[in-house]
Amino acid sequence: MKKVLITGITGFAGSHLAELLVSEKEYAVVGIHSSDRHLDNLSAIKQQIHLEKVNLLDQEQTSRVVGNVKPDIVFHLAASTFVGDSFKKPAEFITNNVTSQISVLEALREHNLSETKIVIISSAHVYGDVSERDIPIDESTPFRPDNPYSVSKITQDYLGLSYMLSYNQHIVRLRPFNHIGSRLSENISVSRWAKAIAEIEKNKREPVLHVGNLTTKRDFTDVRDMVKAYLLASEHCQDGEAYNIGTGVSHTMQEMLDILLGYSNVQITVEKDPVLFRPSDIPELRADVTKFTKATGWRSQIQIEQSLRDILDYWRGMV
Numbered sequence: 001m002k003k004v005l006i007t008g009i010t011g012f013a014g015s016h017l018a019e020l021l022v023s024e025k026e027y028a029v030v031g032i033h034s035s036d037r038h039l040d041n042l043s044a045i046k047q048q049i050h051l052e053k054v055n056l057l058d059q060e061q062t063s064r065v066v067g068n069v070k071p072d073i074v075f076h077l078a079a080s081t082f083v084g085d086s087f088k089k090p091a092e093f094i095t096n097n098v099t100s101q102i103s104v105l106e107a108l109r110e111h112n113l114s115e116t117k118i119v120i121i122s123s124a125h126v127y128g129d130v131s132e133r134d135i136p137i138d139e140s141t142p143f144r145p146d147n148p149y150s151v152s153k154i155t156q157d158y159l160g161l162s163y164m165l166s167y168n169q170h171i172v173r174l175r176p177f178n179h180i181g182s183r184l185s186e187n188i189s190v191s192r193w194a195k196a197i198a199e200i201e202k203n204k205r206e207p208v209l210h211v212g213n214l215t216t217k218r219d220f221t222d223v224r225d226m227v228k229a230y231l232l233a234s235e236h237c238q239d240g241e242a243y244n245i246g247t248g249v250s251h252t253m254q255e256m257l258d259i260l261l262g263y264s265n266v267q268i269t270v271e272k273d274p275v276l277f278r279p280s281d282i283p284e285l286r287a288d289v290t291k292f293t294k295a296t297g298w299r300s301q302i303q304i305e306q307s308l309r310d311i312l313d314y315w316r317g318m319v
Helices: 012-024 060-067 081-088 090-111 148-167 187-202 223-234 253-262 292-294 302-317
Strands: 002-006 027-033 051-052 073-076 117-121 170-176 208-210 241-243 270-273
Touching: 002 012, 002 060, 012 223, 027 060, 051 090, 051 187, 060 090, 060 170, 073 090, 081 090, 081 148, 090 117, 090 148, 090 208, 117 148, 117 223, 170 223, 187 208, 187 302, 208 253, 223 241, 223 292, 241 292, 253 302
Parallel strands: 002 027, 002 073, 027 051, 073 117, 117 170, 170 241, 208 270
Antiparallel strands: none
């Protein structure tokens, strides 16, 4: 069996990736997590994986685990991810995301794990405030970061390239566009709305939904399709290359809200809240995934309506 190390395994994408790998029955999965807060995300597979609680900012801790596991594949997903929070704590975001990745890459070097395949999860946010003529966005689109989170992901992205060029590490860089599904954090708009709808249905809050900017358009992929893409990338993508992952279709936030509201029978009032508007908000992010599809044959399979229903049903079971 191939040994796989997932950083950020208790997170949204990390937990779904772990479930996929366990179901394949070809991988021994070890996961790194920094806190116990989201361990319930792994409840269905906790007996089939091994977990290590590690602060990735601590090089010694990280090196110990990497040396013990000697992974064949590393999926580096651990990061601070909420764009809104990055405006409040820019230094913390950049330091955490960059230093964590350096710890992992240096640990692999320290233990001479030169054959390990490393999948670095960057982000579509590296492209930032793209012009209309650059949509759909391909991998050559210039970076115009408009928030500290974007800057941290650009650094992670190029660190991956740097370590591949300098040390011949087998690194692939992925730039996923928005992905959604069950267990999505309530810090993300569609999940926050779904949770609120579930609470309203159970009379746990007033039937009012507060929203921010509903005109922005995003390319949404179901997380189960996304983690399949991550696995395919580890098998088929070329070292040093960057790949966009998305559906190639964008939806306005208004469309997403309307679909969610359509799944509920309760009457809900929608009110805009200035607090929920970001200092800057990119009008549209939509992927050109030609490069990734050519390399792997991957295409998204799960429709947006199913993804949104899954999020709402998840919160109906939680609140």
